[in-house]
Amino acid sequence: MKTFNIDSFIRSNIKAMKPYSSARDEFQDFEHEMIFLDANENPFNTGLNRYPDPQQKKLKELLAKQKNVKTSQILIGNGSDEVLDLVFRAFCEPNSDNVITLPPTYGMYSVLANLNAIENREVLLTNDFQPNIQQILETVDNNTKIIFLCSPNNPTGNCFTEENITFLLDNFDGLVVLDEAYIDFAQRKSWLQKLNEYPNLIISQTLSKAYGLAGLRVGLLYASEEIIQVLNKIKQPYNINTLSQEKAINVLKNEDVLKNISTLFTEEKRKLIQQLLKFEFVKEIYPSDANFILIKVDDAKKRYQELVTKNIVVRDRSSQPLCENCLRISIGTPEENKIVLETLKNL
Numbered sequence: 001m002k003t004f005n006i007d008s009f010i011r012s013n014i015k016a017m018k019p020y021s022s023a024r025d026e027f028q029d030f031e032h033e034m035i036f037l038d039a040n041e042n043p044f045n046t047g048l049n050r051y052p053d054p055q056q057k058k059l060k061e062l063l064a065k066q067k068n069v070k071t072s073q074i075l076i077g078n079g080s081d082e083v084l085d086l087v088f089r090a091f092c093e094p095n096s097d098n099v100i101t102l103p104p105t106y107g108m109y110s111v112l113a114n115l116n117a118i119e120n121r122e123v124l125l126t127n128d129f130q131p132n133i134q135q136i137l138e139t140v141d142n143n144t145k146i147i148f149l150c151s152p153n154n155p156t157g158n159c160f161t162e163e164n165i166t167f168l169l170d171n172f173d174g175l176v177v178l179d180e181a182y183i184d185f186a187q188r189k190s191w192l193q194k195l196n197e198y199p200n201l202i203i204s205q206t207l208s209k210a211y212g213l214a215g216l217r218v219g220l221l222y223a224s225e226e227i228i229q230v231l232n233k234i235k236q237p238y239n240i241n242t243l244s245q246e247k248a249i250n251v252l253k254n255e256d257v258l259k260n261i262s263t264l265f266t267e268e269k270r271k272l273i274q275q276l277l278k279f280e281f282v283k284e285i286y287p288s289d290a291n292f293i294l295i296k297v298d299d300a301k302k303r304y305q306e307l308v309t310k311n312i313v314v315r316d317r318s319s320q321p322l323c324e325n326c327l328r329i330s331i332g333t334p335e336e337n338k339i340v341l342e343t344l345k346n347l
Helices: 012-016 057-067 080-091 108-115 133-139 162-171 191-197 225-234 242-253 255-276 300-309 334-345
Strands: 074-078 098-101 119-122 144-150 175-179 201-206 218-222 282-285 292-297 326-330
Touching: 012 225, 057 074, 057 242, 074 080, 074 225, 080 108, 080 144, 080 175, 080 201, 080 218, 080 225, 098 108, 108 119, 133 162, 144 162, 162 175, 191 201, 242 255, 255 282, 255 292, 255 334, 300 326, 300 334
Parallel strands: 098 119, 098 144, 144 175, 175 201
Antiparallel strands: 074 218, 201 218, 282 292, 292 326
16 A cells, blocks of 8 residues: 555644553552552452553453454454544544545444544445445545445445455555454454554454443454554543453453354354245345344335334334335344244234
């Protein structure tokens, strides 16, 4: 790709600011028995009376080993929304810069752009739900700082081709944020293996989906050491609580669980699609690399309401571009999927 200088992308006020230094940033020796009188904490042990590690070192060390990256290339946030918000704050000048998103896609990109007073330029995906490369390049200008790619995409479920992603990384003189929230369900490999090849690549992942930890709110961001340094400078000091760090470590240590879950979801998705194709009101089922499927039906609003009356909640995505009369159905447990199919048969 072209020479990429991240320093030229950092907002001037972020460059000039002095980050907050917490007590746990200044003293980091947690391996020895110490008397901590530096953080105005309650000294009586409740198991949670001490502030959490602000840099989540043990969790990062485990992630670095599993993902084959450096700990200095990892940022952990209170859900993916926090780490994405930090990217806006660090690199986009309010009321001046713009970003590009590719609807239909994850709605928080637009919300965060509005929150940070950044213009969101939308370029619709093609009819086969791939980035419209030519239209994207025509939309880019000197103030375009970020292109957001969600792959596997939400709500369509498909992965973007390697050729399309590579082209944008090579030809866009800005940051490419690749949202891989559903990558653990996909047949394709994560772009983490190419992280060091592209200094303008930022990858976000999460423990909310395949790892089953949505209630913890643990989002992950991988990028160059230079980008992570900037984001660490502006993140909240204690953004990941002690319980979340401990639970995440315990779950990540059992790698076989993830493999088994991914296999189960793949098989349940296959069986669900196979049965759904038999219903006359199902007009199309789109290819999915995620833990959900997008289906086009005869009347999405009607079918949604019918399922709700049977205590089954899916998502009507008809309001999204290219998704007219489409329902998004998450893959449930084998028992839940069986109930869904029986209910649909009786509509």
